[in-house]
Amino acid sequence: MAPEQQQAVALHFVPELQATPSARVEAEFVSVGAYGSLDAFVVGPNGQRQRSNADDAGWDWITLKKAMTDEHGSWYSSTLTIEPDLSYEFTYNYTDDPSDKVEEGIVRDLWIQDAELYPRPWAEIPDWHPVKHEFTQDTWTAHLNATTATAATTGTPPTPTRPTPNTTTNTRTNDPHEHVSCPEQHRRPPTSLRPDPTGPQKR
Structure with a gap:
């Protein structure tokens, strides 16, 4: 589950947590093709929500997505919750369309690219994926083979654009997993950003 890349994402939010005692972080990152959108809040002990300034976490979230890619592809969106004690948990959505979490929606070409x-x-x-509506299994396989051959020839695979903060009003409840497809195999047990006084953490 790429623990080093997960920790790199979580570390972006530590300064804000240290500045707000007893606060927690609720963040969600949508990544489709070369597009990324980060929606993150620092939630105070009384439930007050302040938008996080850790916009650069999106870059490390893209690195995390790449690191988690295997023969089953990768996820479309991911959530991160960091508790006041700096324990944190990621979840991953591999199956649901996250377009409703992005103000401008996600265009067809980005889904094909992803x-x-x-x-x-x-x-x-x-x-629901555009690939299933526009291709058959055989024509999609041929398309992938052609795309792979072109990338190998030109050496210019698509480059992700800078992740953008989602500035829409957050309407989620306090459940950080709401609207996220998260089977148990896609949920990493909570870990912590605090050093282990007994030595390296077991993963």
């Missing part, structure tokens, strides 16, 4: 960058077996592509 499926090219993080290919998965045909049976694991969700039925």
Whole structure:
């Protein structure tokens, strides 16, 4: 589950937590193709919510997505919760369309690009995905082969754009997992950003 990359994301939020005792972080990152959108809040002990300034966490979240990619592709969105004691937990959405979390929506070309960058077996592509509406299994396989050959020839795979903060009003409840598809195999047990006085943490 790429623990080093997960920790790199979480560390971006530590200064804000240290500045606000008893606060926690609730963050969600949407990553589709070359697009990324970060929606993150520092939540005070009385429930007051302040938008986080840790915008650069999006870059490390992209690195995390790449590190977690395997023959089943990668996720579309991810949540992070950091508690006041600096324990943290990630969840990952591999199956649901996160477009409702992005003000401007996610255009068709980004979905196609994401499926090219993080290919998965045909049976694991969700039925709502544009690939399933525009291709058959055979034509998609041919398209992927052609895309791979072009990238190998030109050496210019798509480059992610700078992740943008989501500035829409946050309407989520206090449940950090709401609207996120998170089977147990996609949820990492909580770990901590605090040093272990007994030595390196076991992972």
